[in-house]
Amino acid sequence: MMTTAVSMYARVGGGPAIKHVVDQLYTWILTDKELSPYFATVTVESLKRHMAALLAQVLGGPADYDGRSLLDAHRGLAITDAHYTRVVDLALAALFLAHAPRDVVAAVEDTLAAVKPDIVAA
Numbered sequence: 001m002m003t004t005a006v007s008m009y010a011r012v013g014g015g016p017a018i019k020h021v022v023d024q025l026y027t028w029i030l031t032d033k034e035l036s037p038y039f040a041t042v043t044v045e046s047l048k049r050h051m052a053a054l055l056a057q058v059l060g061g062p063a064d065y066d067g068r069s070l071l072d073a074h075r076g077l078a079i080t081d082a083h084y085t086r087v088v089d090l091a092l093a094a095l096f097l098a099h100a101p102r103d104v105v106a107a108v109e110d111t112l113a114a115v116k117p118d119i120v121a122a
């Protein structure tokens with residue numbers, strides 16, 4: 001039997017679908033009473049661009065991420081465990097809402113778990 005390796009990036013719908021997921025995620029974050037204060041002084045457009053590039057890269061799409069390391073980006077923000085978990089939940093919900101396949105959602109969940117130490121304040 002012939003097998004074709006279709007990337008997770010392609011299976012979620014490529015760049016446009018990822019942009020949609022990231023837009024949804026930030027709409028929720030920026031209207032969340034507990035999460036929005038973290039972003040009060042941030043230029044959200046460039047943040048979204050970086051987040052979309054990173055997500056695309058993690059899913060096997062173009063490796064275009066040119067932002068800071070996650071450790072550098074989140075250092076000093078004093079992000080709590082609960083706020084980290086909330087953002088992860090919203091990210092996974094945004095993927096499901098965009099009809100991302102379950103295995104793709106699971107792979108993103110694993111990746112987010114792996115970078116947790118870079119995000120949450122020690």
Ligand code: HEM
Nearest residue numbers: 038039042050051054067068073079083084087088112119
């Ligand atoms: C769950 C995993 C997370 C990932 C993958 C992630 C990813 C990113 C990325 C790619 C950037 C941009 C870096 C750059 O532009 O150079 C960023 C910045 C930022 N993130 Fe996150 N993030 C996560 C969780 C969180 C959480 C939980 C919070 C707060 C509740 C948060 C708050 C911020 C803020 C405020 C910035 C901007 C920092 C600045 O510009 O100085 N992030 N994040």
